[in-house]
Amino acid sequence: MTKFPETGARCLLVGATSAIVEHMGRQLAADGARLTLVARDEERLAAIAADLRARGAADVQVETIADLGAAADQSAALQKAADALGQFDLVVIGHGSLTDQPRALEDPDYAVAEVELNYVSYLSLALRAAPLISEGGALALISSVAGDRGRTSNFVYGSSKAGVSALAQGLDHALSKRGARALCLKPGFVDTPMTAHLEKGALWAQPEDVAGALLKAVKAGRGGAVYAPWFWRWIMLVIRALPRALFIRTKL
């Protein structure tokens, strides 16, 4: 089986200004990767591109998309990236928004817009990107442990991430037929701007460590779910296994 290239990997990073994807970019840049970055904020994207060049990326291209969910914009961006890089050894899709659950319950239109961003845009991007993945390459979707079992405090966000997880699972199955794979990163609590307003406890991880866990799996040729940090696999195993009668009494 073709291995993931040690240097000069051709990578497309969607949501490149989000903390975990930016750190993926830094670690890939250190290996001399060729990167195309896609995000909404032009100024921040330019700053990150300059940073990744300084960190050793062999090449960095940027694509600003006003609406990551707009099919036409997605197609155009993917086409330009594919023209520049040929195929992709790695595509990371990691944009998103932490849905405000109380607001989503009050305002279903907001909930739908959130799911459009956190799931539907992943679906359409992933379907367009999958045929462009090289042999030995990987498609990595950033999901969350929130998708493993729906619960009162965040099931709108969780349901989008459940969709992303199932999407990655299916794509992994499909891509494996031609020597490629899909991964699904399931971080627990990560100290990022998305969670800046929350109090941090002992279970919180840094985005560079979470990105490192995903990249390690990518380089090792693995597919499927990557929990980060690793202990979430076991925490979620227990949470998924809780009988309903017990689960509904918890305050999760």
Add this chain to the structure above:
Amino acid sequence: MSKEVLSWGRAHRFDHAVERPRSAEALRRAAAELGDGELGLAYGLGRSYGDSCLNEGGRLIVTQALDRFIAFDRERGVIRCDAGVSLADILKIAGPSGWFLPATPGTKFVTVGGAIANDVHGKNHHRAGTFGAHVLRFELLRSDGGAVLCAPDSHEELFRATIGGLGLTGVISWAEIQLKSVDSLMLDAEDIRFEDLDEFFEISRASQLDWEYVVGWIDCASGGDTDRFRGILSRANHAPVLAGAAPRKEKPTVGLPFVGPPGLVNRLTVRAFNALYVRKAPTVPQLRRIDYEPFFYPLDAVLNWNRIYGPKGFYQHQCVIPPEAAKAGVAELCRRIARGGGGSPLTVLKLFGPAASPGLMSFPEEGATLAIDFPNAGARTLELLDDLDAIVVGYGGRTYPAKDGRMSAATFQRGYPNWREFAAHVDPGLSSSFWRRVSVDLG
């Protein structure tokens, strides 16, 4: 959000209104807001030991998330980056292309902004001067909303006031540094024992001619009433180009997961450590080829070693004594430290070279510099530190603000006669706990 923020010594516990800007734009906004209401201060990785990086009851602008490079010219070794980029980050990207920090303190976990604000120095001061001497330019955000490009040929006074200016002249947003070209990241190093201060000065001066890095470790308790303080002098040069050398591997760091018990570092443990440590140096010096990491950053291998000093934290004292008084001054300091009974195993003694520092308030000047940690034992420790200051001032020296959390206004003002000229450059929107203490008008 109001939050307790510590400095490296963990002896000060102050609440601050903390902001963490994540983009250049957000930093500009935060700096411009310092004009109204509470005064603020930029805070990097918090490696200053005392209260020069703290601002009790005021605002702190934490720059840790501003950690992006802007440009790296691999041909010329010029790097431009956000002020929150750490020296560790720079080493990571510069090392593989043959560039190294022109001057580095004993930890790589400091930000570029902090390195400028404290005009930090390293073991090659006799060759390279301070970090500030290698700063080509930087942008300074002022609380009036302005952004000033500072360089030797642009706003030179503000440039000089900001280097070593303890973050008080404005908020540095980015800086451009000239790195140093090196043959390799390996060092040829050796350790030499010395048996008294005369020997230390003699070997140090001789070593400075042929060795790029020279630093001493001294056992303060070993001299008694004499000048017979023993210690080890370490010296190193970058090794020549190593053909076919394997790429260096970053060693993983570990954290100290708990705060040490009170009193773990005490007279007995320090004596025992020192007695063993001096034996680390062979009686006949042997040249060893080692990675730069353990030579420059031995303590960085344990991420939060400062917790070893227990819940009350510790103080560090670092001073410099001018050359003519250096031997007498160092001997008197060591005797006072030994009499105090406290003190740490990590006592560093080094000779600064004659290079004039670029900053108006830079700490380094020609002479001998002594640095030592003291577990915080309350009033007894503060009294000892005051005595050390009195000795330093008596010999015409000065104490290092980056290490300080208690020096008096009188000690500061005697040591830094430029301080009034400096005060005129202090941004009215900025302040620190340190500055409020030492800038009191003594008439």
